[in-house]
Amino acid sequence: MTKVTLIQAGGRDASGQKPEHPPSLYEKRNQIYPKLAHGKFRTFKWIVMAVTLGIYYLIPWIRWPRGAGIPDQAVLADFKGEKFYFFFLEIWPQEIYFLGGLIILAALGLFLVTSLFGRVWCGYTCPQTVWTDLYIWVERAFEGDRAARMRLDHGPMSFNKAWRKAGKHIVWLLIAFLTGGAFILYWHDAPTIARTFFTGEAPLTAYFFAGVLTFTTYALAGTMREQVCTYLCPWPRIQGALTDEHALNVTYRYDRGEPRAPHRKGESWEGRGDCIDCKQCIQVCPMGIDIRDGAQLECIHCALCIDACDDMMKKVDRPTGLIAYDTDVAVAARACGEKPRYSLLRTRTVLYAILIAAISILMLWGYTSKSTYEFNVLKDRSPPFIRLSDGRIRNGYTLKLVNKSTDARAVDVSVEGLPEMDFEIIGLGFAPDGGTLQLSTPPHGVDRFRLLVTASPQGLPARTTLTVQIKDVVTGEIAVADAPFTTGDQ
């Protein structure tokens, strides 16, 4: 922890004396050498790391056949085709609100988990945490654990130091490149881009983003590490609004631990706390903090100090759990000699759960009832109407047909709403009297046709509403759209 000295106006500290060395407003970074922990949380974190990295690197390779001419990549943001694919989900540009819904769900999920279990996102699944953990694992493989790394860093340059450092940075860069490289797989057909990337045929953006993510991975997970969480990330600040004294956090149980003091074998445990001040919790901490100082902004709640402390408690034959997932109120209750009370069902957790359920249902309803065929009629703005040589009035329209299904579909188009009118579609000619024109639309595409409607202006107001109807030739489904028919001021 940084020691903070309060300075009064006029440059005197609390004792009224002028400080000899004014405090610097710049805090130099202290290199952190996290020690390897052993225990159930460390094991769990290895598993989470394997799963999350596996998801990230492998998902773009999963194939999901959708039909001829449609990308078969399970997860793909297809910019050229203007579609987003996620397994069975397929989102067109006009349905982008589904992505909004997913983001809202993700945010609410984060709120709920945070108010129940604190910063588990920070501690286990945040990419910064996962990749930093991976980078520390590589560092450990080359340079050894905490003590060996400190020795190596403080020792003089030697062949041993040089190859270990070089090896570490090479593997880091390799991982960084794989990370940046995997990112672009989500935006292109993975097997194709993986090949064209190396033959120099990939688009410039692919190289650019692969480069950017290679750099950020290397810099953030390799060299910046805990500074990202402490200085760059807004989440620790948002955290303050989302957690409360009832949330389970990685907590030092001061009621049991204090007063702390070193302990020799055979000494009595009477009249003292269980904390033996061995500082193992500080040594394993990737953030370089002391959990015994209480809840703090820097703590990502990775629970490695729990593993370290439990290890020591077993060695000195005391019960484990001096550092554990606990709530502020429970620790405070125990300190007063009361029975701790845990409440998972609180106003905010219930509210978050209800909101998540409501939005999920809304999205499910929206998705299951979303149309597979869209139909729009757009009236020409210029010219608004046309007077033909025989005095009749013609209006032009653009028919826009969006076929989202994977089958070609044919529809019968009919127009109603005017007496004595006829209509034609450019390329198909005039519709027979009171009849229809048939349009066929290819699968998975957007088509535009020009519709011309002609009627005598006699007895028509300046503006009439037309009804354009399409009827699926096979299923008989019907969709209608209204459009104005204007005659000008006759």
Place this chain on the structure above:
Amino acid sequence: MTDHKRDIDEVSGVETTGHSWDGIKELNNPLPRWWLYIFYGTIVWAIGYMIVMPAIPALPGMGMNNTLGISGHSDRAAVAEKVQELHTERAAAASRLVTASLSEIENDMSLQQFALAMGESAFGDNCATCHGAGGRGAKGYPMLADDIWLWDGTLDGIEYTLRHGIRHTEDPDTRRNTMPAYGRDGILTPREIDDLVQYVLNISGREADQAAVNRAAPIFATQCVTCHGADGKGNRELGAPNLTDHEWLFGGEPRDIRQTIYSARNAHMPAWQGRLDDPTIKALAVYVHSLGGGEK
């Protein structure tokens, strides 16, 4: 206010800028190092960029040219290359379009969509300035979406007009007719022209002074029927407009008609052959034909 001696802030030990506002001073801290390094980096980048890329304009002895840089990059050449790529990509459809007849285009939905998309954008670039968006026309510039054509409303006719223009002096095949300037050239007296205006109003179904109409009848028969026909319905072969309909290219008010007879209009349209390539001209013809007035 301003103190030129070094003023050290006693709390932080940092030099101030020497400015004081109501007793508040600004520390003159150095720029953050990372910022400074990025700034130096941009300078290094700029030097490299000047060497590699086209950079410095109008050096002595270079006229209005600029340095080319060792990469020889040129935005103009890059655009030309892209345009060439586009032409190559479109080549198959474009060559089919150039020779296709109207019925062939109408029977091939993909070819038609190709022509309409190409024609629409070319129309916006080249034609809409005069003929208006969607071919709505303006005074002196014919409406292209109706079924009234001065010369020819078939696909081939529209293509011919596009290629050779109207009264385009540099094209011997241009569509051409010349209406005499009856007033300006002294062929008719102002009085006779006034009578003719009444005659034209009469045949287009509007109120007119019958005495004047009767006086003008022989003049119309000698001067106008050659092109506009005995009934005034015009002649498309000659590009002579129909005088009996409601469509007036230069306005249908008596004074507009008078002006037309007095000094003639004889408007121009440029020939697009040579300016636009064959597929674009054909696509434009298909687009204009599709606007609503196209004839078989």
